[in-house]
Amino acid sequence: MVNVILLGPPGAGKGTQAKKLVDDRGMVQLSTGDMLREAKTSGSEMGLRVAAVMDRGELVTDEIVIGLIREKLSGASGGGFIFDGFPRTLPQADALADLLAQMGQGLDAVIEMQVDDAALVSRITGRYTCGNCGQVYHDQTRPTTQPGICDACGSTNLKRRADDTEEALRQRLMEYYKKTSPLVGYYYAKKQLAQVDGLAEMDAVSAAIAKVLDSGR
16 A cells, blocks of 8 residues: 655646546545545534534634544555645644554655646646536647537537636745645655656656656655
């Protein structure tokens, strides 16, 4: 079983690579957002706590998120876990390390998907998706064959995310660098950090990640 954290700014491709690890290695993706939404509707004791906090419009505490992760880790997973969206801060990294130690587990790799900001802005502001089948396109690198029509399903319901603007993305990048990038130094000091080129072709990124995981780092 392998436990891994994928680090990188918005748009670096963490979600795409996490899905590939799920498909190829049978790993479980622990997405903070998905866990919170699932808990809110579960009716469990933890779910009721989550629902109460979210209904008040407040931020869910680290304690609650760690509790949700604990529940997930308690379930069997032969492939291991991918931590997505957590940790975001140094205190959260310490809390996760403590939790894994308590459960007799650890982190096998922390993979930073490195990107160039200018290239990332170009990548994100040019992307759009099919609202029908979810196929992803890009103005420059992967446009639809026929303008306005999805190649995969023929739908004309092509959408852009409201926050995929240059201004919004640069704000998200600033928040990432302020809050999350210190984790790079944290895991480097713990000799757990590996780095891959997040702007390479998708299959090349996948191969680089696989090499890290298979090397036992």
